[in-house]
Amino acid sequence: MIGDFEIKDEDLAARIGVLETKHGKLETPSFFPVVNPLRNDISIKELNSIGFYNFITNAYILKKNNLLNGNIHNKFEENNIIMTDSGAYQILEYGEISQENKDIVSYQVEIKPDIGVFLDVPTGNTDDWNEAKKSVELTLERGREIIEVIRENQDIIWTHPIQGGPFLDLIEYSSKQASKIPEFKMLALGSPTVFMEKYRYSKLIEMIYTAKSNVSRGIPFHLFGGGVPHLIPFAVALGVDTFDSASYILFARDNRYLTRERTYRLEELDYFPCSCPVCSRYTPKELAEMKSGERSKLLAIHNLWKIREEMNAVKQAIREGRLFEYIQQKAYSHPALYNAFKSILKYSRYLEKYDPRVKGSVKGVLLFNSDSIDRPEILRHVEFMKVFVPKKRNALVICGDKLNSPFILDPKVKSILSKNRGTDVFVALPFYGLIPVSTSESFPMSQFEMPEEVDKLTLEKTVSFIQSFLKDKNYEEIKFIECEKSVLSHVMSINTALG
The missing domain is CATH 3.20.20.105 (Queuine tRNA-ribosyltransferase-like)
Known part of the structure; x- marks a missing residue:
């Protein structure tokens, strides 16, 4: 017609x-x-x-x-x-x-x-x-x-x-x-x-x-x-x-x-x-x-x-x-x-309101600088994490710069999971903040590319989100692994901030 x-x-x-x-x-x-x-x-x-x-x-x-x-x-x-x-x-x-x-x-x-x-x-x-x-x-x-x-x-x-x-x-x-x-x-x-x-x-x-x-x-x-x-x-x-x-x-x-x-x-x-x-x-x-x-x-x-x-x-x-x-x-x-x-x-x-959740031919997202934090896929992940309900009393954060994705299949992550069954395990990454290992195969948590050198503003926004998330969820104990050589190394300061 x-x-x-x-x-x-x-x-x-x-x-x-x-x-x-x-x-x-x-x-x-x-x-x-x-x-x-x-x-x-x-x-x-x-x-x-x-x-x-x-x-x-x-x-x-x-x-x-x-x-x-x-x-x-x-x-x-x-x-x-x-x-x-x-x-x-x-x-x-x-x-x-x-x-x-x-x-x-x-x-x-x-x-x-x-x-x-x-x-x-x-x-x-x-x-x-x-x-x-x-x-x-x-x-x-x-x-x-x-x-x-x-x-x-x-x-x-x-x-x-x-x-x-x-x-x-x-x-x-x-x-x-x-x-x-x-x-x-x-x-x-x-x-x-x-x-x-x-x-x-x-x-x-x-x-x-x-x-x-x-x-x-x-x-x-x-x-x-x-x-x-x-x-x-x-x-x-x-x-x-x-x-x-x-x-x-x-x-x-x-x-x-x-x-x-x-x-x-x-x-x-x-x-x-x-x-x-x-x-x-x-x-x-x-x-x-x-x-x-x-x-x-x-x-x-x-x-x-x-x-x-x-x-x-x-x-x-x-x-x-x-x-x-x-x-x-x-x-x-x-x-x-x-x-x-x-x-x-x-x-x-x-933009996020109308952006489709599933995209047929896209193989992953390309992340460049702090502007990329406002793309729909990242915004949705942030909203998902805000309503995330802790399943355990303790949390373990692995800095994921050097890990292979999907993280749940990485040998190092598998080993950590086997030793920490009573703990919520997250991967810390620039742009995303924290990714629950249990959902790390979902798009686009393991389908992305980012620069080797991440800009300072992105790192600051990432760390701020991680700190806010961990405070809000009231975990009794929080451990950090593999963070000393990470681009998020200053995420370790969160330990002090959380007391």
């Missing part, structure tokens, strides 16, 4: 899903390149050759310039999934436009895109709360006024934009109100572009989280203007399903070259760090010497390849259950991205 959204794989709050549209199934996460109907920079066939069989174009521009009457799929390639925007971006850039909401919606009914958007009022980057509130209320009012149109045209997936700009309370209100209208089969966060352009990625993460945490998990979620590859995985980790942007061509016209980690200016490059069809054929110097039109087209094609590569890499990370590690790696590409990553860690409980 049109509008049905089926989730196939999950990792963190991200998912690989399938959205049913009139012109086929759309696998998410997915990127919609913006196609300007007034300019033929990149043809639809060229988009298809890169791997994009879905795109977004502007219903307002089509209507204003009388460029299309009848079904939009007759103008473009039939086998594409087409989304139409409403002119809200033009409002953001130029102020009011010469069309009413009902006119734009009626026009979309006439041209029949797969996904439509009514004419919302973008908040933008205003610092005036009352002005932002007005944009939220007007957008909600415009959404309600087209409900009957939606009911009569259910072959189109209608999208309700969420507004509020930098004001998280307004985003929360807008999200909750929009999600109460069941006729809208897709929700979208509006006005993020101004924050991305200024590298205010932490604010954008807060905006996405606020919106996503106040809407139904089962409805696809779109991010307007999300067009830089390095930011896509962070948004996906919070649950964004689809993106659109004209960044690929706008950057190209400005001689900007996208990679999956950052953006370069063409004149900064002596070599292309890419093997796409453009970069394999030309050098930076050759592109720079071309006429501007030819150069911008080739740069745009390259930029689209990078966006497609990033979408595929993110999906693969979700499929493998390694999205946390992936965004942790990406975070070190730029300080603004690291800020975004640290902002995501503030919502670690939200």
Whole structure:
């Protein structure tokens, strides 16, 4: 049924899903390149050759310039999934436009895109709360006024934009109100572009989280203007399903070259760090010497390849259950991205809530530094240990740096267990704190990799947890074994702290 959204794989709050549209199934996460109907920079066939069989174009521009009457799929390639925007971006850039909401919606009914958007009022980057509130209320009012149109045209997936700009309370209100209208089969966060352009990625993460945490998990979620590859995985980790942007061509016209980690200016490059069809054929110097039109087209094609590569890499990370590690790696590409990553860690409980307990293909977790302590698997282990009920009066802690996993099969541990049958036996490890030997075969207690040299903050947090746990469980006697040469050697000080 049109509008049905089926989730196939999950990792963190991200998912690989399938959205049913009139012109086929759309696998998410997915990127919609913006196609300007007034300019033929990149043809639809060229988009298809890169791997994009879905795109977004502007219903307002089509209507204003009388460029299309009848079904939009007759103008473009039939086998594409087409989304139409409403002119809200033009409002953001130029102020009011010469069309009413009902006119734009009626026009979309006439041209029949797969996904439509009514004419919302973008908040933008205003610092005036009352002005932002007005944009939220007007957008909600415009959404309600087209409900009957939606009911009569259910072959189109209608999208309700969420507004509020930098004001998280307004985003929360807008999200909750929009999600109460069941006729809208897709929700979208509006006005993020101004924050991305200024590298205010932490604010954008807060905006996405606020919106996503106040809407139904089962409805696809779109991010307007999300067009830089390095930011896509962070948004996906919070649950964004689809993106659109004209960044690929706008950057190209400005001689900007996208990679999956950052953006370069063409004149900064002596070599292309890419093997796409453009970069394999030309050098930076050759592109720079071309006429501007030819150069911008080739740069745009390259930029689209990078966006497609990033979408595929993110999906693969979700499929493998390694999205946390992936965004942790990406975070070190730029300080603004690291800020975004640290902002995501503030919502670690939200990520843990949706992160699946069992992951099909993942063989283990990779732990790097203190940031890894906030990954869902470690958080769950900590919660498990908080409710752990002692079975014996005494506890024995083995520092496990040099042990083989699973620990219960290690010869040294077996020997210790045989001599301490009246004792709860734990393995002490960085990141995990304490692992009961009896459960050490459970994922991911024996399926992990960590550095040989663990950072100081991780060790301090680990020791603090061990100390708190042992105090809380009120063991009569606690012994430590194999700790003198451990990276947790200062865990021995716990003995003194416990008296």
